[in-house]
Amino acid sequence: MLKRLLLAAALALATSAQAQSVAFTFDDGPKLGATPLLTPPQRNQALLDTLDRNHVQAALFVTASNGADRPEGYALAQAWGQAGHAIGNHTVTHPDLNSAKLSLAQYEQEVLDCDAIIRNLPGYQKWFRFTFLREGNTPEKRDGMRAFLKQQGYRNAYVSLDTSDWRFDDKLREILEKNPRADLAPLKALYLSHIRQRALAYRALSQQLQGRDIAQVILLHHNLINALWLNDVIAQFKTMGWSITTPAAAFADPVYQLMPDRAAAGQSLLLSMARTLGLGKFNGWERLVDDGDYEMELLKGM
Numbered sequence: 001m002l003k004r005l006l007l008a009a010a011l012a013l014a015t016s017a018q019a020q021s022v023a024f025t026f027d028d029g030p031k032l033g034a035t036p037l038l039t040p041p042q043r044n045q046a047l048l049d050t051l052d053r054n055h056v057q058a059a060l061f062v063t064a065s066n067g068a069d070r071p072e073g074y075a076l077a078q079a080w081g082q083a084g085h086a087i088g089n090h091t092v093t094h095p096d097l098n099s100a101k102l103s104l105a106q107y108e109q110e111v112l113d114c115d116a117i118i119r120n121l122p123g124y125q126k127w128f129r130f131t132f133l134r135e136g137n138t139p140e141k142r143d144g145m146r147a148f149l150k151q152q153g154y155r156n157a158y159v160s161l162d163t164s165d166w167r168f169d170d171k172l173r174e175i176l177e178k179n180p181r182a183d184l185a186p187l188k189a190l191y192l193s194h195i196r197q198r199a200l201a202y203r204a205l206s207q208q209l210q211g212r213d214i215a216q217v218i219l220l221h222h223n224l225i226n227a228l229w230l231n232d233v234i235a236q237f238k239t240m241g242w243s244i245t246t247p248a249a250a251f252a253d254p255v256y257q258l259m260p261d262r263a264a265a266g267q268s269l270l271l272s273m274a275r276t277l278g279l280g281k282f283n284g285w286e287r288l289v290d291d292g293d294y295e296m297e298l299l300k301g302m
Contacts, residue, residue: 020203020213021243022161023250024051024058024234027090027129029222030076032067036176038227040067044076046227048083054234059247060222061090061129061157064117074117081123086247088127088157089114097130097145098137104144111152127157127247133219133267146259157247158256159219161202162268163195164292169225175302186302188229190295192236199240201284205270206255209277214270215250 067073091110
């Protein structure tokens with residue numbers, strides 16, 4: 001079934017060349033936790049200012065307990081919708097559906113409780129992003145969530161271009177907590193290199209699986225590193241010749257209608273498709289699943 005859908009999706013767009021595009025999405029926001037350099041409102045505004053300056057319409061996937069369940073955090077999420085960005089659901093407490101300790105019913109309630117908080121925000125969309133990009137450790141959870149999302153009118157807000165920006169953010173805050181005046185240039189260079197490496201690898205994977213460039217959906221986070229360097233990330237994509245699209249336009253690509261038939265689906269949609277089709281440990285797979293270990297090794301001592 002998946003192979004037929006893959007072929008149909010490829011044929012649907014075969015008549016026109018597809019220029020490579022990317023849509024920006026941010027998970028876990030808005031965060032009210034303290035960080036070096038910027039306050040929570042300053043981080044939020046820095047992200048919004050960068051998106052506005054670059055004319056980028058993005059999506060924020062709200063994890064409500066990070067701030068949106070309180071007036072001051074709700075206001076930060078509201079600012080995203082007022083700026084023209086989409087607002088999606090990323091649960092209340094960010095539990096792991098792959099955990100044997102978490103039931104399907106508990107996870108479904110997390111979605112409903114987050115929906116109750118975000119549904120009146122401007123930009124609200126019935127888009128759900130799985131926490132940790134994990135869709136359940138059993139076929140029962142996987143199929144149960146697929147049925148639940150359909151019943152609730154939600155779509156799976158897949159990621160195709162997964163990154164480990166959270167790992168670099170952890171390192172950034174660690175460095176700044178030790179030395180607020182530390183030279184951040186090496187970290188910034190490796191962060192941008194990481195984004196580029198992932199982008200090129202997932203583009204190559206889309207060409208291998210679909211025979212074309214799909215509209216990529218990148219996963220970043222509402223965090224300090226992107227508040228500081230999102231402008232550089234966007235500029236790098238433009239230098240690479242990529243165009244910026246909207247999440248809604250990207251999700252219109254037929255590839256995002258696919259549902260890989262894996263016992264425990266999840267991760268990047270492209271990586272999940274590759275495993276469904278039995279590609280195994282294809283060339284370069286290890287750099288897509290290492291959570292930035294390669295770059296962290298180069299940063300030892302900072």
